[in-house]
Amino acid sequence: MRILLLGANGQLGRSFIEDGGLAARGELVVASRDGVLAAGGRGEIADMSVPESLPALLDRLRPDVIVNAAAYTSVDRAEQEEALATRVNGEAVGVLGQWAAAQGALVIHYSTDYVFDGRQAQPYAVDAPTGPLGAYGRSKLVGEQALHGSGADHLTFRTAWVYAAHGHNFLRTMLRLGAERDELRVVADQHGAPTDTMLIVRGTLAALDRWLQSDGMQRHALAGTHHLVASGATTWHGFASAIFGEAVALDLLARSPRVVAITSAEFPTPAVRPAWSLLDNAGFRQRFGFAPADWQHGLHDVMRRLVTSNH
Numbered sequence: 001m002r003i004l005l006l007g008a009n010g011q012l013g014r015s016f017i018e019d020g021g022l023a024a025r026g027e028l029v030v031a032s033r034d035g036v037l038a039a040g041g042r043g044e045i046a047d048m049s050v051p052e053s054l055p056a057l058l059d060r061l062r063p064d065v066i067v068n069a070a071a072y073t074s075v076d077r078a079e080q081e082e083a084l085a086t087r088v089n090g091e092a093v094g095v096l097g098q099w100a101a102a103q104g105a106l107v108i109h110y111s112t113d114y115v116f117d118g119r120q121a122q123p124y125a126v127d128a129p130t131g132p133l134g135a136y137g138r139s140k141l142v143g144e145q146a147l148h149g150s151g152a153d154h155l156t157f158r159t160a161w162v163y164a165a166h167g168h169n170f171l172r173t174m175l176r177l178g179a180e181r182d183e184l185r186v187v188a189d190q191h192g193a194p195t196d197t198m199l200i201v202r203g204t205l206a207a208l209d210r211w212l213q214s215d216g217m218q219r220h221a222l223a224g225t226h227h228l229v230a231s232g233a234t235t236w237h238g239f240a241s242a243i244f245g246e247a248v249a250l251d252l253l254a255r256s257p258r259v260v261a262i263t264s265a266e267f268p269t270p271a272v273r274p275a276w277s278l279l280d281n282a283g284f285r286q287r288f289g290f291a292p293a294d295w296q297h298g299l300h301d302v303m304r305r306l307v308t309s310n311h
């Protein structure tokens with residue numbers, strides 16, 4: 001089995017490579033936008049902003065499974081670059097789906113809580129009506145629909161509030177600012193479940209294993225969209241406070257800054273974020289036998305990784 005990993009240098013892509021679980025399951029080929037790998041060395045070039053370039057690459061590599069961890073993820077910049085975001089997150093995903101449908105390959109793809117408007121007050125079910133508030137969410141919804149419409153075997157995993165010990169994310173920003181400032185003002189009226197990339201990697205591998213063990217009828221029941229997020233709930237303010245609690249306990253920071261709760265209105269951004277980002281992940285365990293742990297577990301693991309990498 002040949003597995004193609006797209007977006008090898010992103011938070012999730014790097015975690016897949018570090019974990020080694022994909023490479024243990026087949027011949028792993030990795031690709032990035034320019035072929036340069038953050039982990040060192042070179043991989044294939046797969047520029048998702050040029051969707052028409054992808055079929056030739058796929059024809060040459062002939063993957064049985066495509067894991068698409070590449071995405072345009074600049075939520076605020078997308079407001080100015082919606083066409084580009086839609087090419088990467090929408091059209092290119094459709095092209096992967098068309099190729100996979102024709103060749104009988106499986107596409108594993110990731111989407112976001114931002115496809116919802118955040119106006120409800122209970123976790124979103126997989127089939128809840130979508131209604132993105134901004135360009136990034138719209139572009140990701142185009143991708144979901146294009147993949148579904150392609151007729152390819154696919155697993156689309158919506159996730160949220162993604163972070164890791166590496167890459168650009170809220171946790172790393174907080175640790176940097178927390179070391180510089182006595183006080184941080186953090187939004188306390190957006191609710192979600194911070195999800196570490198290793199949870200996404202493990203959930204994906206569990207789902208892939210279940211897929212590979214299944215026959216056609218069973219696969220039909222597994223295919224489609226699922227919610228792969230950590231369990232539990234907090235706010236960005238709650239997440240920041242927990243980060244600093246762990247950082248002080250693990251001696252990563254000498255002292256915690258004061259974390260002041262503010263409203264989204266006090267921290268305006270070009271893109272409006274949903275107030276409610278919680279996704280109902282109960283179906284994931286039922287279908288794939290993997291129970292997403294509470295977000296605090298992932299935080300603890302990531303902080304311990306940071307301590308190890310600091311020494």
Ligand code: NDP
Pocket residue numbers: 007008009010011012013032033046047048049050068069070071072073088110111112113140158159160161162163167168
């Ligand atoms: P990152 O932003 O860390 O990584 C995305 C990767 O995609 C980067 O390596 C980037 O390349 C690559 N990429 C961007 N544009 C292109 C392009 N034109 N061609 C090829 N590669 C490109 O994202 P995450 O790992 O956090 O996200 C993984 C998935 O989870 C995505 O589908 C995302 O939409 C989804 N998600 C993420 C959330 C989050 O909070 N981050 C929340 C909810 C869902 P380069 O390194 O060159 O910039």
